[in-house]
Amino acid sequence: MSDIAERLENERIEIQLLLEGLFLKYGHDFRDYAGAHLKRRMEYRKLAEGLDNYAEMLHKILYDQAFLQQLLLDLSINITEMFRDPWVYAKIRKAVVPHLKTYPFIRSWHAGCSTGQEVYSMCILFHEEEVSGKRIQIYATDFNDLVLDKARQAIFPIEVVKEYTANYQKAGGLSSFAEYYTADYESVKINPPLRDRVLFSAHNLATDGVFAEMNIIFCRNVLIYFNKELQNKVMKLFYDSLCPGGFLCLGPKESLRFTDYADKFDIVGEKERIYRKKRGLHQGLSNEQ
Amino acid sequence: MANYRAMVIGVSAGGFKALSVVLPQLQRELPLPVLIVQHLSPVSDTYLVDHLRQRCAVKVKLAEDKEPAEAGVVYLAPPDYHLLIEADYSLALSLENRVNYSRPSIDVLFASAAEVFLEGLIGVVMTGANADGAEGLARIQECGGLTVVQAPETAEVNIMPLAALEAVAVDHIVPLDRLGRFLNMLAMGQ
The missing domain is CATH 3.40.50.150 (Vaccinia Virus protein VP39)
Known part of the structure; x- marks a missing residue:
């Protein structure tokens, strides 16, 4: 397996564990969200917070309520308008x-x-x-x-x-x-x-x-x-x-x-x-x- | 010769004409799907799709959410939606904020495809007036994919190809009139 393929696989495992943790602790279930979109949103938050990886992010989710609220906002797309379409x-x-x-x-x-x-x-x-x-x-x-x-x-x-x-x-x-x-x-x-x-x-x-x-x-x-x-x-x-x-x-x-x-x-x-x-x-x- | 599994193309200003030159050169039996982000105004309709459909041997359509990406089909991102691809090769749309002032954004498509197809991906940046696509092309290279840029001197607007060349030591720089045949050859494994 190439380096990049292995890194991506590890990332997938970490994200899966993170979503499991989010569900176990708070009942928010993102485990069946569309993967590509979900990853983009989490990557955005990871970079914004200067976190090295998703394992670190899981820890922050479990212990930091303000961070949890921020992430929940990141994960819901609130683009809407009156009489849209x-x-x-x-x-x-x-x-x-x-x-x-x-x-x-x-x-x-x-x-x-x-x-x-x-x-x-x-x-x-x-x-x-x-x-x-x-x-x-x-x-x-x-x-x-x-x-x-x-x-x-x-x-x-x-x-x-x-x-x-x-x-x-x-x-x-x-x-x-x-x-x-x-x-x-x-x-x-x-x-x-x-x-x-x-x-x-x-x-x-x-x-x-x-x-x-x-x-x-x-x-x-x-x-x-x-x-x-x-x-x-x-x-x-x-x-x-x-x-x-x-x-x-x-x-x-x-x-x-x-x-x-x-x-x-x-x-x-x-x-x-x-x-x-x-x-x-x-x-x-x-x-x- | 590598066996490519998908092709992604990013194009903006000048894209209507450029795609009309390139896509008709792809043959009907193309063994991979082609995903395209063309920046369009949010209100533009299916005009581009109809125009290309009449000129191409490959099938051309607007991408739909959850649709499986099939070989021999060109999928265009619908106006005002990001286009992404999932690990199971199904297409996904999103209304996430604009990236590089754009929705759809080339970077968004390229980044998601780079991780799904790795060395099996061909990424192409063509004519355009902003820097969208440069970062995505870098990601494609990082993941082992092949990078191609339209020769800037053959682009109606050269800003986007130049930005891509600045960001990435690309594998191929190809003039517009030869780009379609070149991509066809790559896709056919020749």
């Missing part, structure tokens, strides 16, 4: 909401909600489509508590407003985006309607289970960071959580194609990656719209 929201408005409105009560789940931008986008959209607060419960979950706190605050830097406004318009917004926030000198606080219908809570897709029957699930740009096994496990969780005919919205580069669940959903929007759980034959008559 506006054409997706336009499609939801047109092809999904009319179906949802036929239910007496709607349960909507944002899995991996990060700092909350997409949650608040849907609050606005539901409000504009006249879904009243009495008829909806929105769940927003993430494994990272720091990120959830930010999501609850709904405060974003003022620089992003221009982009959010443009997105809102492209997404088919029916009003003026300015109606939904209060501006300060440096920041805006989003104050969307239906905000009191959002329940933020910690939920780890890798380890936690079903908690309610959902009519629609959003999980955008999360599955790309999981390996195939974990993707399938999470797809099972979503499948089990959805009611028959329930909707699933993935990121624009995520698809069911390489999972075990490709034939268990109908495609509502190919480009938008919006899917609908097929109804079992025995359920076909009772709940048709």
Whole structure:
């Protein structure tokens, strides 16, 4: 074995031990994350801290809480914006909401909600489509508590407003985006309607289970960071959580194609990656719209 | 002659024309996958893919997450996503921050491929206006892979090839008009 091959193999072993340690001590399970991405993020932190190797990093994780929090932030990609991929929201408005409105009560789940931008986008959209607060419960979950706190605050830097406004318009917004926030000198606080219908809570897709029957699930740009096994496990969780005919919205580069669940959903929007759980034959008559 | 298992190409400004010269020279039976990062604006669509598809014998497509990398196929990183490759040869996308102001970044692809394929990798840096790719090419060399740079005087923009030559004592410097045939020959083990 060449020197470099041996060094890489040792590194893989150390990383595996590190992930095992992170799981044993704190219950955070990154063992089935996509390897190449995970390694990049950990390498970044290793270099930033001047650590020589991942064995040293494991020790720091076990004994240094501040470092642990930093690493958890490194390992979750929190790139998000309001009405990100506006054409997706336009499609939801047109092809999904009319179906949802036929239910007496709607349960909507944002899995991996990060700092909350997409949650608040849907609050606005539901409000504009006249879904009243009495008829909806929105769940927003993430494994990272720091990120959830930010999501609850709904405060974003003022620089992003221009982009959010443009997105809102492209997404088919029916009003003026300015109606939904209060501006300060440096920041805006989003104050969307239906905000009191959002329940933020910690939920780890890798380890936690079903908690309610959902009519629609959003999980955008999360599955790309999981390996195939974990993707399938999470797809099972979503499948089990959805009611028959329930909707699933993935990121624009995520698809069911390489999972075990490709034939268990109908495609509502190919480009938008919006899917609908097929109804079992025995359920076909009772709940048709 | 070494048996190469994959090829990675990084290209930026001037890449549209340069790829249109190089990729049509690859033959249909290419025994390895080709992964390409071409810097594009985040909103650009599949125009480049369609354009190349019409001109190439090899199959050309946008890379999809979790897709297995197959021989005889050219995969382009989709706009606004990093492209990486996993140990099981499946493709992976990520929205991690820009690297060298770029997403997709050439360095990100090269570094991940370098560790997966070791001496079985061919890394190629072509025309472009920034230094993305130089560090990645160095990593490919460090891991035992073969390094190739488009001759700067044949590049529409020579900054990227020059940065790569500065960072790496490369194995081959090849002018644009011969680059496609040269890469084809390497891939075919000739």
